[in-house]
Amino acid sequence: MATCTDPSPRSVVEALRGDRRRRPRVDYSSAPGLRSILEDGIFSLFENTAPPTPFIIRASSLRQQSTSTDIALSAQARVRGILVNHLLRLLSVGASVTDPFDDALRAWRLEARSGDLLDFVERLSGDDLARLATDVTAHAVTLSRSLGPVSPRWMARSAVRATQILCNGSVILRDVVDLMVGTTVGEVANVALFDVTTAPLGPGAERTMRYHALVQTLRSGVVPLRTSSFSTATGEMWSLDVDNELLTRSAHEVLGALANIAQHA
Amino acid sequence: MTTFTLRRNTPHELNELVRGAPDALVALTEDHRRSLSARFRAVHSSDHRRLDAWSVEQAGRTSSSFRWSPATARRLLGNAALRRVARDPTCAPSESVTAEIDDQLLRCASGYARGGSLASWLASLGASDLALVGAEATNWLVQVLEIAQGLEGEWRVATSDAYYDVASARTTLRARKDLEVGVGDGRVTLRVRSGSPGKSAGPGLRSDLTIDTLANPHGVAPRRFIGLWPEAGVVLSVDGTMADLRAGARDLVRTAVVQQRRRHQSAA
Numbered sequence: 222m223a224t225c226t227d228p229s230p231r232s233v234v235e236a237l238r239g240d241r242r243r244r245p246r247v248d249y250s251s252a253p254g255l256r257s258i259l260e261d262g263i264f265s266l267f268e269n270t271a272p273p274t275p276f277i278i279r280a281s282s283l284r285q286q287s288t289s290t291d292i293a294l295s296a297q298a299r300v301r302g303i304l305v306n307h308l309l310r311l312l313s314v315g316a317s318v319t320d321p322f323d324d325a326l327r328a329w330r331l332e333a334r335s336g337d338l339l340d341f342v343e344r345l346s347g348d349d350l351a352r353l354a355t356d357v358t359a360h361a362v363t364l365s366r367s368l369g370p371v372s373p374r375w376m377a378r379s380a381v382r383a384t385q386i387l388c389n390g391s392v393i394l395r396d397v398v399d400l401m402v403g404t405t406v407g408e409v410a411n412v413a414l415f416d417v418t419t420a421p422l423g424p425g426a427e428r429t430m431r432y433h434a435l436v437q438t439l440r441s442g443v444v445p446l447r448t449s450s451f452s453t454a455t456g457e458m459w460s461l462d463v464d465n466e467l468l469t470r471s472a473h474e475v476l477g478a479l480a481n482i483a484q485h486a
Numbered sequence: 487m488t489t490f491t492l493r494r495n496t497p498h499e500l501n502e503l504v505r506g507a508p509d510a511l512v513a514l515t516e517d518h519r520r521s522l523s524a525r526f527r528a529v530h531s532s533d534h535r536r537l538d539a540w541s542v543e544q545a546g547r548t549s550s551s552f553r554w555s556p557a558t559a560r561r562l563l564g565n566a567a568l569r570r571v572a573r574d575p576t577c578a579p580s581e582s583v584t585a586e587i588d589d590q591l592l593r594c595a596s597g598y599a600r601g602g603s604l605a606s607w608l609a610s611l612g613a614s615d616l617a618l619v620g621a622e623a624t625n626w627l628v629q630v631l632e633i634a635q636g637l638e639g640e641w642r643v644a645t646s647d648a649y650y651d652v653a654s655a656r657t658t659l660r661a662r663k664d665l666e667v668g669v670g671d672g673r674v675t676l677r678v679r680s681g682s683p684g685k686s687a688g689p690g691l692r693s694d695l696t697i698d699t700l701a702n703p704h705g706v707a708p709r710r711f712i713g714l715w716p717e718a719g720v721v722l723s724v725d726g727t728m729a730d731l732r733a734g735a736r737d738l739v740r741t742a743v744v745q746q747r748r749r750h751q752s753a754a
Binding site for chain 1: 498557579615
């Protein structure tokens, strides 16, 4: 008996978009329920007492704590992440990238102008700068080879920020999605969220993917189609179709992270 | 008493706000304009004063010197590109942004751009910088386009921001606006903003309403002025009533007074 299987997607973007005929109807009804779960949970956590300063939750609040204590290495990893993200922004609008490190650094400098991490790059010795450039180029090659062409018709936007204020400002959820394709307008779910990391994927990446989907649902009132994470270290991509169960799980993970932060505050 | 309405930014809520705008059209007369001019003249200013919603929200604090960046260029480029998309729906967002940037570069190359203008700034950038500017402008365009596509009424991209020079008072008022929706014989004006609304977002929005009305050749107020914060997923609106227009004018005059007081304090 012959078995027909779906052909593997040729690129990350193709995997993100998936089969158009299999997309579910757009879900407008989950957002209010998720907000209630979060606000009820926050209310019971703080027992009627508003914290003096708002607790801020980011995707990084849900990742596992790093055990690394080498500050320079950590700064270098953050710089690498920022540069690879800038590269993604350039690729998302169809720019032809000739020198990934220089192009990404120029774009970052234009946007940031100053900052601790930019100063860190300026202070790097020739050897360290060359090592960083090689490192970024290696990640960039993995990204550009896997990403595939982003069609201008897919409404791609990069570094999309979102902020959700809960319980009158007691808790603020902040998020930045590296790449978002598709639109919230339409009959079927269309929006795919894409996160790029220069670290290998782990359980923290799964929580981050869920968190992106949760915050985007709260922000737009529309449940995204899928949420994905791509590692430029391994070339691996994880993708999850978003449904109410996934979003509810993320809401509980946010409450767990919040309880943890509140305990140590 | 101002009636601010805060809602979630969903097409359903937004259309409700547009549909539920007050029926009565309110207009400012020459007497209103003269009265406002007299109030601004009473607040002495040694140099030209520029007021907008931001200065109202910041209690008269002046902004630091302007410089072009991907963030400051995105709205101008994004809205211009959105006009292209509105004219030709087959044009994709990022393609129309690229076309808009190319037009700006052409303007500079043919000698039509002033120093310090967006066109001359873009001409000074490298290819990767231009791509980042394009990415920011595309983000802006897509977020405004999503809002517009969710609207039931006929919409158009605002041709320009609203400017009003207060007669003999060395004062220019500016209201930013992005979309206009036709409602009966009136209009509802929409302004898209970054970040989240602060505590003074209401007075800022009210001053936008007043300036938009003053800049209208017939002094006709929008039926409703809606501020949208897509990042935060919220919408705030103020009705185009005479009470709100007056309150907006008071906010602007008060800002001029605070600004003047600050200048005196820093000079002393």
